[in-house]
Amino acid sequence: MGTSHQRTNVAGPSGINLDAIAKLLADLIALPTVNPMGRPYDNAVPVERPIIEYLEQRFARYDVQLERQPCSPIHESLLITVPGKTAGPGTLIEAHVDTVPADDWPERAFQPRREGTKLYGRGACDDKGSLAAIVAALQAILESGAQPQQTIWFLAAGDEEYGQSGIRHFVERHPSRIGRAIFGEPTDCVPVIQHKGTIRWDITVHGRSAHTSQPDLGSNAIVGAARLIDFLLRYQEDLRRRYTGTLVSGPSLTVTMINGGRTRNIVPDECTMAIDFRILPEMDGRQAVNELFAAINSLELPITHSDFQCFAPALNTPPSDLLVQRALDLYRETVGQTIQPAAVPYGSDAGWVPAGVPAIVLGPGNIAQAHAVNEFVDLNQVQQCAAIYQRLLTHDWSS
Numbered sequence: 271m272g273t274s275h276q277r278t279n280v281a282g283p284s285g286i287n288l289d290a291i292a293k294l295l296a297d298l299i300a301l302p303t304v305n306p307m308g309r310p311y312d313n314a315v316p317v318e319r320p321i322i323e324y325l326e327q328r329f330a331r332y333d334v335q336l337e338r339q340p341c342s343p344i345h346e347s348l349l350i351t352v353p354g355k356t357a358g359p360g361t362l363i364e365a366h367v368d369t370v371p372a373d374d375w376p377e378r379a380f381q382p383r384r385e386g387t388k389l390y391g392r393g394a395c396d397d398k399g400s401l402a403a404i405v406a407a408l409q410a411i412l413e414s415g416a417q418p419q420q421t422i423w424f425l426a427a428g429d430e431e432y433g434q435s436g437i438r439h440f441v442e443r444h445p446s447r448i449g450r451a452i453f454g455e456p457t458d459c460v461p462v463i464q465h466k467g468t469i470r471w472d473i474t475v476h477g478r479s480a481h482t483s484q485p486d487l488g489s490n491a492i493v494g495a496a497r498l499i500d501f502l503l504r505y506q507e508d509l510r511r512r513y514t515g516t517l518v519s520g521p522s523l524t525v526t527m528i529n530g531g532r533t534r535n536i537v538p539d540e541c542t543m544a545i546d547f548r549i550l551p552e553m554d555g556r557q558a559v560n561e562l563f564a565a566i567n568s569l570e571l572p573i574t575h576s577d578f579q580c581f582a583p584a585l586n587t588p589p590s591d592l593l594v595q596r597a598l599d600l601y602r603e604t605v606g607q608t609i610q611p612a613a614v615p616y617g618s619d620a621g622w623v624p625a626g627v628p629a630i631v632l633g634p635g636n637i638a639q640a641h642a643v644n645e646f647v648d649l650n651q652v653q654q655c656a657a658i659y660q661r662l663l664t665h666d667w668s669s
């Protein structure tokens with residue numbers, strides 16, 4: 271808890287109070303919304319429900335539309351719409367409600383703890399810091415009584431950490447044109463305009479069983495898998511020579527899990543490996559996969575590919591876009607430093623916005639603290655981002 275002699279209850283640049291933000295964020299952390307990440311889930315309500323109910327209560331007194339959006343059997347999002355003065359493309363602002371599990375941090379992960387201006391807890395940085403900053407910004411706008419020029423869609427999204435079904439559901443069914451999109455994720459308040467795309471699936475190498483006393487009668491799937499892994503490493507080097515994006519590190523092909531063989535005395539007839547393929551913003555995912563599959567075929571190994579577990583596009587917004595320029599100006603005015611837009615290696619929901627819609631990722635906290643034991647966020651950054659969001663959301667983009 272903050273000590274009384276620290277002056278932490280000062281209002282931020284737009285009147286958003288630090289202690290109020292701390293209280294809001296602590297409330298959000300204390301409501302666990304852990305994504306099972308593909309593991310069994312036996313709770314009767316969707317993962318995100320505790321926070322969605324909390325937000326519904328918080329926004330009930332304002333003139334906004336609240337809509338729960340189920341996006342998978344166990345996930346849901348909440349869409350809060352603030353109508354603008356004018357028709358035309360509105361602004362999407364998103365933070366995700368789900369967190370990764372805290373199995374490695376069983377004690378106190380969901381008991382928020384404040385030390386000075388740091389707040390600790392699962393989700394403090396990823397992504398409840400951004401969620402709190404957006405809620406504070408939106409409440410400040412609604413309390414001011416001034417209607418924004420363009421409509422605001424605030425998506426408190428479900429399932430970002432595993433299937434991205436919240437943002438995909440929203441984009442597929444949303445009837446209005448989205449003019450621009452802001453995704454709250456830990457970037458130290460710096461606008462991120464490029465990130466990699468993520469493609470994940472399994473490759474199974476097939477063989478033929480035989481007694482290990484006469485292995486030549488069989489065909490060893492694990493030996494085939496070893497050839498394939500070696501090939502993938504060389505293919506990755508080739509990709510890195512072909513694609514040398516200036517802002518993000520190179521494309522990558524990582525074998526993340528492997529499973530093969532039945533007993534110690536049978537030549538293995540099957541070996542399955544999980545592949546994580548990260549593509550650069552300038553690469554087309556479908557084309558990159560087709561080229562890779564064709565190259566693998568040249569090995570003439572008996573293999574099959576599973577369906578894609580994940581096919582998340584990259585983010586590629588031009589630095590000259592108005593949204594990017596405005597975010598840079600607001601960073602300078604709020605934080606007091608001049609910066610350049612950034613690129614990051616990790617993916618986000620921002621890859622899912624329709625082609626041509628400018629999108630940035632911008633939020634409090636640092637990715638180094640995300641998914642980690644002792645996850646924290648600096649409350650000053652949450653306050654700064656709330657001020658930046660407030661001014662982005664009330665900017666007149668038609669002028």
Ligand SMILES: [Zn+2]
Pocket residue numbers: 366396397430455456
């Ligand atoms: Zn996140």
